[in-house]
Amino acid sequence: MITIKIKPSHPSQGDYVVINVSDFEPQKHEPYDQESRDALLEYAAESGHLNPSEPELQAMHDQLLVRQGQLDDRELQLNQRTGLLDAREQTLLEREMANATEAQRLADLAAAQAAQIDPASMTKAQLQAALTAKGVPFSSTADKAELLALLTGA
Structure with a gap:
């Protein structure tokens, strides 16, 4: 029996899950690596399942749209985090400069007082x-x- 690796549906399943190639359902599963993709193509060619049906194609299309939406959401989150980090870094730099200026002012004041x-x-x-x-x-x-x-x- 030929097996392939698929991406897990839950983090508790580890990095990948091993299933029989005949149990692969494109609307539910995603191959984990190139080796699994190649095994699927070989199985499809040998079994005559090379051409997916229209419902299978629609399911794959829907899955891709969902994944694209998830990727777009993650990109937006990363961009927002980057903006927050940039703002925090700018604030820290401004505080650093203010602290250095204040330290110099206090040193100058102490020196002036000591001289007087x-x-x-x-x-x-x-x-x-x-x-x-x-x-x-x-x-x-x-x-x-x-x-x-x-x-x-x-």
Whole structure:
């Protein structure tokens, strides 16, 4: 008995289903691969079923129209998703640029404040902020004198 592979009608059936070639119904089944298509043609030629009937042709036509509609729907969904992803990417790029601009503004502000204030008169928090703005590492337990030395040495 000759068997062929057909596409499953449900995901639980796996990648393909094996059936007898004589049980193949074009309105219900679709060959899984080229080998199965070739076996169907060979069987049709040997058994005299090479020419499908008008109802079989109509059923195949209807099946193709349904599949074309499904493909059109999937293409539309993919295009919509692509549009959403493009919009999200643009939003993220805009946020990135805004964050970089704000970080630069804050660094410039901290530098300007540090330049205007005598470091000796700054509070411990101001010294820490100035060191952070300059990118100078410091210990969280450092006292004001240690922070002042780091700032004036930096």
